[in-house]
Amino acid sequence: MLRRSNCGLRLLALTAVLVLQGCGAVYVSPDVHAGAGGVTVVPMTAESVRLANQSPYTPRAIPVAFSQNVTPNDAHASRAIGVLPSAGNAPQPSPMITRIPPQIDPGPYRIGPADxxxxxxxxxxxxxxxxxxxxxxxxxxxxxxxxxxxxxxxxxxxxxxxxxxxxxxxxxxxxxxxxxxxxxxxxxxYHARTVVVGGAVAAPISVPLTPQPLFLDAALARAGGVAAADLTDASIRIYRDSTLYQVPLSAYLATPQFQKIRLLGGDSVYVDTGVSLDQAQAFFARQITLAQTRHQAQAQALGVLNAELDQRRATLSTQRTNFQDQLALDAVARDYVYLAGEVSAPGRFTLPFGRDATLADALFSEGGFSSQTGNPAQIYVLRAGDGGAVTAWQLDARNVGNLVLATQINMRPNDIIFIAEQPVTRWHRVVQQIVPSLITSGAGLAAN
Structure with a gap:
């Protein structure tokens, strides 16, 4: 009689366990309930996504050090170079024998400094x-x-x-x-390549070269023409690449071929009215000195400029390294989205610098979700609004085409991405908790 009574009590206890488990007292499944706690469920559509994206948010900006380029400061370079002396007008020399520079076609115009x-x-x-x-x-x-x-x-x-x-x-x-x-x-x-014209001309000038060939007659015309009254000893001297060429002015005027001598960048042209080369030599020496001065000044300016650029690069590198170290130590304020439910990796997704991130970015960069346990019809984005109200945008991904909406809805700080479990998953987990109890209870009954 006592044994029969004990069996009845054990059976009653086992029945109570099953009833409690069936009522959810043992396994509680998270879910989104419309209306509970001020939650409003909104189906995710193109229109609701547009409304969701109207929520104001400015992504955190990446530090300026990561967007700056180290570039020269033209004003600084100009200060370093200073003002170079002008070629000005020079004394006037004289011709000797005719020596024509070789006719060279420099090819297409090539870009140079100051252009x-x-x-x-x-x-x-x-x-x-x-x-x-x-x-x-x-x-x-x-x-x-x-x-x-x-x-x-x-x-x-x-x-x-x-x-x-x-x-x-x-x-x-x-x-x-x-x-x-x-x-x-x-x-x-055009400023990179020039021809300097001086001597007995109306207006000494520096003529820039362009893609169009510059001939001797055109260069002299740009200088206002020859201003020599006596043509007896007058000549045109051309200094190019350490070589002096010369044409008697009378021969130049009488010979079209001489008038069409093609000039090259760096040429110096001097109209001389005397026989002696002293004054012409002084003019060309001045041009050489100017070129060397300009070269030295530019080299000095570039040295100062390079030192400044190196300092800027070092500063930017230090700023970037310090920021990356702070980022690694989680010492930089960031915005997060949280993932829960049947996602592959529950946790938080960091919103990027300088741009918006979508539901697809947050979900699939962390491994997505399991189609075996997650319910594709119940993918939610929960966002708190004013007064504590919560809006849950529900994505029904049973139609895979709806996943496109996941690439369109933008995330906001503290959004929660939640994926509910499959009904079969819920039952499977209930069974997993019941079976150990059944085995324990059965073992106890067998022992008695």
Whole structure:
């Protein structure tokens, strides 16, 4: 009688365990309940995503040290170079025998320091009724090191390139910087290569070379023409690459071939009215001195400039390293999104610097979710609003096409991404908790 009573009590206890488990007293499954605690469930659609993205948020900016380029300061370089002396007017020398410089075709014009390039871009602007194309032109001066510094692109080497080659170089730089390479490039001003004309001319001048050939007669015309009254001993002397050439002025005027002597960058032309070379020698020596002075001044300026750039690079490198160390120690304020439920890696996703992150970024960068345990019909983005109200945008990914919405809804700080479990997963977990109890209870009954 006592044994029968004990069996009845054990059976009653086992029944109570099953009832408690069936009521959820043993296993509690998290879920999103509309209306409970001020939660509003909103199906995720293109329209609701648009409304969700209207929530104001400005991504944290990456430190300025990571967006700065170390570029020369033109004003600083100018101060370092200083003002070079002017060629001015020189005394007047004289001719001897006829010696003609070789006719050399330098080929296409190649860009050099002090040249000015004009960059024309075609950005698209929204006028409200459609896209309109509006040109934007900017000029850039080629620096002493042969580079141009373009914002958002960086420094590009263009020295000794033809215009077509420079355009191709800029195209590659634009593509590397992920900027729309829709632009045109042209020469705005020519300053890199010049021919100096002095002596018995109306107005001594420095003539810049362009892609068009510069002939002797045109250079003299640019200087106002020859101002020599007596042609008996007058001559035109040309100094090129350490060699002196000369043409009697009378022969120059009588011979079209002499008038079409092609001049090259760095040539010095002197109209001499005497026989002695002393005054011509003084003029050419002055040109050499000017060139050397300019070269030395530029070398000194570049040395100062390079030292300044090295210091800037070191400063930027230190700032970047310090920031990265702080980032590694979690000493930098960041914004987070939290992942819970049937995600592959519950935890937090750090919102990036300088841009928005989407649900797809936060979910799939952390491994996504398991299709075996997670319910694709119940993927939620929970966001707290004013007054403690919570909006839960529900993504039904049973139709895989709806996953596109996950790439469109932007995350906000403290959003919670939650994925509910499959119904079969819930039952499986209940069974996993019940079976050990059944085994323990059965073992106890068998022992008695």
């Amino acid at each position: 000015v390039l004009r960059l024309t871009t075609l950005p698209a602007t929204n006028t409200g009724t459609g896209l309109a194309v509006q040109e934007a032109q900017t000029t850039y001066t080629v620096q002493d090191d042969g580079m141009v510094s373009i914002p958002a692109v960086g420094r590009v080497l263009v020295q000794d390139l033809t215009l077509a080659q420079a355009e191709a170089q800029l195209f590659e730089s634009f593509v590397s910087a992920r900027i729309d390479p829709t632009f045109s490039l042209e020469m705005a001003e």
